[in-house]
Amino acid sequence: MMEVTLIAQAAEVLEALLAAGLTVATAESCTGGLISAALTHHAGSSRSVLGGAVTYSNAMKHRMLGVADPLFGGVGAVSSEVAEAMANGVLNVSGADIAISVTGIAGPDGGTTDKPVGTVWLGLARRGRPTETHLLTLQGDRRSVRTQSAVRALALVGEAARSR
Amino acid sequence: MMEVTLIAQAAEVLEALLAAGLTVATAESCTGGLISAALTHHAGSSRSVLGGAVTYSNAMKHRMLGVADPLFGGVGAVSSEVAEAMANGVLNVSGADIAISVTGIAGPDGGTTDKPVGTVWLGLARRGRPTETHLLTLQGDRRSVRTQSAVRALALVGEAARSR
Numbered sequence: 124m125m126e127v128t129l130i131a132q133a134a135e136v137l138e139a140l141l142a143a144g145l146t147v148a149t150a151e152s153c154t155g156g157l158i159s160a161a162l163t164h165h166a167g168s169s170r171s172v173l174g175g176a177v178t179y180s181n182a183m184k185h186r187m188l189g190v191a192d193p194l195f196g197g198v199g200a201v202s203s204e205v206a207e208a209m210a211n212g213v214l215n216v217s218g219a220d221i222a223i224s225v226t227g228i229a230g231p232d233g234g235t236t237d238k239p240v241g242t243v244w245l246g247l248a249r250r251g252r253p254t255e256t257h258l259l260t261l262q263g264d265r266r267s268v269r270t271q272s273a274v275r276a277l278a279l280v281g282e283a284a285r286s287r
Numbered sequence: 288m289m290e291v292t293l294i295a296q297a298a299e300v301l302e303a304l305l306a307a308g309l310t311v312a313t314a315e316s317c318t319g320g321l322i323s324a325a326l327t328h329h330a331g332s333s334r335s336v337l338g339g340a341v342t343y344s345n346a347m348k349h350r351m352l353g354v355a356d357p358l359f360g361g362v363g364a365v366s367s368e369v370a371e372a373m374a375n376g377v378l379n380v381s382g383a384d385i386a387i388s389v390t391g392i393a394g395p396d397g398g399t400t401d402k403p404v405g406t407v408w409l410g411l412a413r414r415g416r417p418t419e420t421h422l423l424t425l426q427g428d429r430r431s432v433r434t435q436s437a438v439r440a441l442a443l444v445g446e447a448a449r450s451r
Contacts, residue, residue: 149320149341155327156313156320159341163319166395166429174343176351177313177323183338186380187351216350231330265330 126270129277133161136277139284140171140221147280148217149175150188150209150224152200153243157273158223173217178209184226188212201226201238203246203256210246210254221283222248223276227259229268243272247279255279290434293441297325300441303448304335304385311444312381313339314352314373314388316364317407321437322387337381342373348390352376365390365402367410367420374410374418385447386412387440391423393432407436411443419443 140147149159156177162168176187181200184190190208198204209224227243234240241261248254259275261268304311313323320341326332340351345364348354354372362368373388391407398404405425412418423439425432 148347151320152338153327154324155332155336156315156323156339156341159320159343160318160324163317163341163343164430164433168319169343169397172319172343174316174341174347174351175320176340177320177327177338179323179327179333179336179338180381183312183381187338187340217344217347233333266328269328 129157129161129270129273130164132274132277134165136281136284137162137165137168137171139281141167143284143287145220145284145287146171146173148173148213148219148222150213150222151175151177152179152184152209152226153229154225154269154273154276155179157269158225158276161273161277173219175213175217184209188216199238201228201242201244203244203258206244206246206256207254210248214248214250220250221280223280225272225276227268227272229265231265241268243268245272245276245279247283249283293321293325293434293437294328296438296441298329300445300448301326301329301332301335303445305331307448307451309384309448309451310335310337312337312377312383312386314377314386315339315341316343316348316390317393318389318433318437318440319343321433322389322440325437325441337383339377339381348373352380363402365392365406365408367408367422370408370410370420371418374412378412378414384414385444387444389436389440391432391436393429395429405432407432409440409443411447413447
């Protein structure tokens with residue numbers, strides 16, 4: 124489930140974080156810990172990776188990250204608003220310089236007409252900058268959607284680290 | 288980094304959890320998300336897996352799981368006490384039936400004479416039962432220590448699910 128490419132990418136991102144002296148935290152829903160597992164695969168990752176939350180349930184998104192409950196019944200857990208709140212939440216609780224969040228529908232169940240399987244929102248939060256969100260519309264099975272989501276999330280972290 | 292055996296084992300554990308109607312939460316330090324990533328690899332895992340915390344830093348163990356700060360300077364982060372507090376913490380915040388925690392030294396750095404690389408504590412918390420901790424003394428490199436830790440942790444969850 125952990126693709127070799129994901130591990131290699133995590134090494135590059137970690138190198139960029141360490142070079143910039145930046146810390147990172149993660150808030151993962153559909154990727155379920157893949158991003159943090161890939162980053163912490165590498166020796167020395169504890170100098171940059173503070174940790175994060177795997178918030179599979181909405182209750183966990185609320186309790187661990189402070190995502191406002193009304194969002195779930197409103198825009199839904201897979202939304203720009205929840206991705207933003209997850210990223211901001213883990214940035215705050217961790218004190219990290221950069222936080223990345225992922226919330227999406229990996230499938231095979233859970234898709235709807237409006238939000239089919241492969242719909243994924245990423246959130247990128249940084250100290251002193253507006254939080255960004257990005258919509259991914261991915262093809263493929265559960266494993267592929269999870270891996271692609273992690274790859275895109277790590278790419279955002281890497282860009283953020285290099286642009287500091 | 289995610290071994291095929293770990294994914295297969297996670298499938299069995301998930302099946303036991305679903306058969307027993309039990310939910311699970313995770314608190315991972317040295318495994319960095321491997322356990323939750325393995326469990327959520329599988330379709331339908333959201334019916335049992337609530338999520339958890341990846342608490343690489345001590346500050347995250349304190350802030351996300353309520354581990355008492357004095358423990359870190361006392362018994363240290365890799366200890367029965369911290370494993371217990373992490374498992375209890377994520378059980379409480381998640382409301383899960385079963386919680387598993389892992390705190391250890393995956394290496395290659397961080398080992399000491401008292402706690403060499405491969406020293407890992409697991410915590411198993413369940414509603415209405417005393418929390419258990421288990422000491423592992425593992426051989427191998429970082430990847431191997433992480434994988435063995437995740438395998439042993441999942442085994443505890445599987446036994447707990449089947450014994451209910």
